[in-house]
Amino acid sequence: MADNMSFGEGGHEWLPALALLAQQAGAAIMQHYRDADGARLQDKADGSPLTAADMAAHEVICSGLQRMAPDIAIISEENKHNPPVSPGAPFWLVDPLDGTREFINRNGEFTVNIALVHDGFPVLAAVYAPALDITYLGQRDLGAWRIRDGAAPQPIAVSAVSAGELRVVASRSHSDEKTAALLQRLPPNQVVSAGSSLKFCLVAEGKADFYPRLGTTMEWDTAAAQCVLEAAGGRVMQVDGMPLRYNKTEWRNPHFFAAGTWLPVYDALISA
DSSP states (O other), X not given: OOSOOOOOTTOOTHHHHHHHHHHHHHXXXXXXXXXXXXXXXXXXXXXXXXXXXXXXXHHXXXXXXXHHOTTSEEEETTOSOOOOOOTTOOEEEEEEEEOHHHHHHTOSOOEEEEEEXXXXXXXXXXXXXXXXXXXXXXXXXXXXXXXXXXXXXXEEOOOOOOSSOEEEEEESSOOOHHHHXXXXXXXXXXXXXXXXXXXXXXXXXXXXXXXXXXXXXXHHHHHHHHXXXXXXXXXXXXTTSOBOOSSOGGGBOOOEEEESSOOHHHHHHHHO
16 A cells, blocks of 8 residues: 555545555455355355455455444445435445456456445545556545555546547446447447446546446445546436436446546437
């Protein structure tokens, strides 16, 4: 972790602690990485795999958040029961290991996601890719940063509108016919596949322009990376044009579009 953990005037005091906590959870994950098949414990109710690495990261994060803010509820993918949170109340939203299939396939595209949600929106977040040693941080209405290989945080921002092909990022493990049909309606585009919440982060740092998600996601899959993207100047919208909010029934997301610079074509897609 960088010794010079500076986020400028207005940076929340929890940002460095969130970065460190995500990295500690990542270190716990990497202890199991080379034995991913053997570390598999069972399948979850939705058919996705659960590994010892998921649980190890979960324990690290929950213990750290309880020390940091004992009065704030923690909603985690790995909790057996996630109780309802009162509307407007702050809560932590955690995915200890996002992209478990990527973890098992050993392609490095998995992340640790930690977000603080307040009034329905993620306002503070850390996303850490342990195999890549890249940390993304975001604070709503302030900015987003990337930490690579332990260096000091570097500001990131979405890219401006380009006259070239639209760079679309799509799920590596969850491709679907709806998304393929949508791509046919877009301007000329090139598609890059990526796993986990890294799709949002590629848009946030200007390496992609658009991430459409027309499949199932849960709130813990998206909150931290949505915060990073929006803090970097991007937008995340439901397909009806409304912002993607949190603390919904059963913690399930509707379909959504995530974008850097918002283009007229996105409004046309929403209208259609």
